[in-house]
Each structure stands twice: as structure tokens, then as C-alpha cells.
Amino acid sequence: MKNKILIKKKYLIFREDARKLAQRIKKSSSEKISVDFSETIFMSRSFVDELLNQIEKQKKDIKFLSLNPSLARLIPKVKQTKDRIQKILSRS
Amino acid sequence: MKFKYEKTVLIKNLEKEFDFLSKSIEKINLPLGFSEFIFYVISELFINIKEHAQVNKGLIVLEIKNDKCFIKVRDQGIGLRQSYLKKKIVVKDDFSAIEFALSGLSTKSSQERGFGLYSIKKLVETLRGDLIITTGSAKVLVQENKINLQRLSQKFSGTMIEIKTPIKKLDFYKAII
Numbered sequence: 001m002k003n004k005i006l007i008k009k010k011y012l013i014f015r016e017d018a019r020k021l022a023q024r025i026k027k028s029s030s031e032k033i034s035v036d037f038s039e040t041i042f043m044s045r046s047f048v049d050e051l052l053n054q055i056e057k058q059k060k061d062i063k064f065l066s067l068n069p070s071l072a073r074l075i076p077k078v079k080q081t082k083d084r085i086q087k088i089l090s091r092s
Numbered sequence: 093m094k095f096k097y098e099k100t101v102l103i104k105n106l107e108k109e110f111d112f113l114s115k116s117i118e119k120i121n122l123p124l125g126f127s128e129f130i131f132y133v134i135s136e137l138f139i140n141i142k143e144h145a146q147v148n149k150g151l152i153v154l155e156i157k158n159d160k161c162f163i164k165v166r167d168q169g170i171g172l173r174q175s176y177l178k179k180k181i182v183v184k185d186d187f188s189a190i191e192f193a194l195s196g197l198s199t200k201s202s203q204e205r206g207f208g209l210y211s212i213k214k215l216v217e218t219l220r221g222d223l224i225i226t227t228g229s230a231k232v233l234v235q236e237n238k239i240n241l242q243r244l245s246q247k248f249s250g251t252m253i254e255i256k257t258p259i260k261k262l263d264f265y266k267a268i269i
Contacts, residue, residue, distance in 0.1 A: 011107040013135050014142060042110065044135035045207065045268070070128060073265040081207070081269055 003030035004065075012043045015050035022054030031060050038066035048078040093259070095120055095156040102149045103142050110135075113154070120156060125262035129215055130154065130163065132268070136208040137165040137253055145169025145251060159259045168250040172227040186228035187241055193225070194234070211269055212255070218267045221257025
């Protein structure tokens with residue numbers, strides 16, 4: 001069964017927020033989770049960075065829903081940078 | 093176009109202040125991408141305060157006047173150098189601590205790499221603005237890709253970041269690294 005988590009915060013700023021969200025995802029018994037960000041208008045870069053770190057550690061199928069256009073651009077941008085750094089670090 | 097905001101904000105209340113700022117800035121009708129820049133800067137600097145300064149509050153100044161924007165975020169915490177030393181990263185003085193922060197090297201592990209000041213510097217350079225960092229006995233001005241160092245006669249308690257930029261359209265998501 002697919003599980004949905006609705007984020008009620010308008011501003012997701014701190015890494016701690018990302019870790020809390022990751023905990024909610026982890027605790028869910030479902031392997032497929034959708035995270036609904038329809039009420040979120042801002043995410044900090046650090047929040048996104050931490051969320052991606054935390055998600056990487058989990059083996060669940062996680063989907064982000066209802067991202068506003070800014071967030072929809074920010075998340076892949078942060079991911080792109082993280083992947084680039086990871087590539088550089090793995091080479092050295 | 094005129095707006096002035098100055099407040100000492102508890103870290104736990106930052107979201108409430110963002111709500112207020114967001115509504116106020118919306119009325120000013122800033123060029124595309126510029127309000128993203130403002131929130132990016134304030135959020136990353138407050139994250140630094142929370143994670144490194146060991147205090148629970150910081151001062152935010154945001155002034156928009158005559159097509160110029162001034163942002164100041166100041167804390168009275170342990171300062172950049174001490175925060176590195178606490179993470180067992182040896183930086184010989186306050187100037188080195190600032191250089192380290194601007195280089196994109198983080199106190200975090202590679203997985204949690206932070207880009208706070210480094211990415212802010214890149215954004216300010218894109219906007220052709222000035223970035224001033226003051227901590228301990230060091231003051232560093234980043235202007236037109238050049239870094240100017242100034243030794244302070246009196247030690248500055250905590251860390252202060254000041255940004256002055258022209259207000260203009262910015263492809264924010266292209267500009268951030």
C-alpha cells in the first residue's frame with residue numbers, strides 16, 4: 001500500500017527538519033512513500049542537502065509531490081552538485 | 093522601492109519571521125530571482141548560527157533602498173575559528189577561518205558538505221556586490237573577485253556577515269552551485 005506524508009510546514013530550513021522527516025519515512029511500514037509538499041513554500045539548500053543524504057540511506061521508494069516551481073528547480077540543482085562532489089571525491 | 097527590517101531573532105522563531113518577511117517583500121515587487129536570493133542568504137546564515145555559533149539567536153538586518161539591497165546577519169557566538177577548532181579543524185587564525193569558510197570546505201563530513209558561505213559568495217559575485225565577513229580580529233571584504241583583509245584593533249565577538257548588492261534580475265537556480 002502506498003503511504004503519503006503531508007508536510008504542514010511552510011518553511012523547511014534546518015537540517016534537523018530533514019532528519020525528522022527522514023525518521024517519519026523510516027517509521028512508515030510502507031515501502032512506497034509519497035511526501036506531499038503542497039503547503040511548503042520554501043526549503044533551504046541545507047534542508048534539501050540533508051534530506052537527500054537521509055533518503056540515500058533508505059531503501060524505500062520515495063516520491064516528492066506538489067512541489068512549487070522554485071522547489072522543483074532547487075532539489076535537482078542540489079542533487080546535481082552533490083553528485084558532482086561525490087564523483088570528485090571518489091576519484092581522489 | 094523602500095523596505096527596512098531589523099530584528100534579533102531566536103532561531104526557533106525563524107520560520108515566523110520568514111513568513112513576515114515573505115509577505116512584506118512580496119509587496120515590493122522585486123525583480124525575478126531576487127527574493128530567492130534574500131531568503132537563501134538569510135536561511136544559510138541562520139543555519140550556520142544554529143550549527144556552529146553555539147547561540148540561540150541572531151540579528152537580521154534587511155534594507156532595500158534605491159535599487160540597492162543590504163543584508164546583515166550577526167551572531168554573538170563563538171566565532172568562525174573556534175567553531176572549526178571545536179570540530180578539530182585547525183585554522184591558524186581568524187583570516188584562515190574565513191578563507192576556509194569561503195573555499196567551500198566544510199566542517200561537515202563529505203556527505204554533509206555545506207556550501208553556506210561559499211555559495212553566498214558566488215551569488216554575491218554574480219550580482220556584482222560586496223560581501224564582508226567579520227569575526228574575531230579579522231575583517232574580510234570580497235569585492236569584484238578580490239579579497240581584501242583587514243586586521244581589527246579590537247576583537248569582534250561572534251560573526252557578522254554583510255552583503256551589499258544592486259537589486260537586479262537574477263537567474264537564481266542557474267547561479268547557485
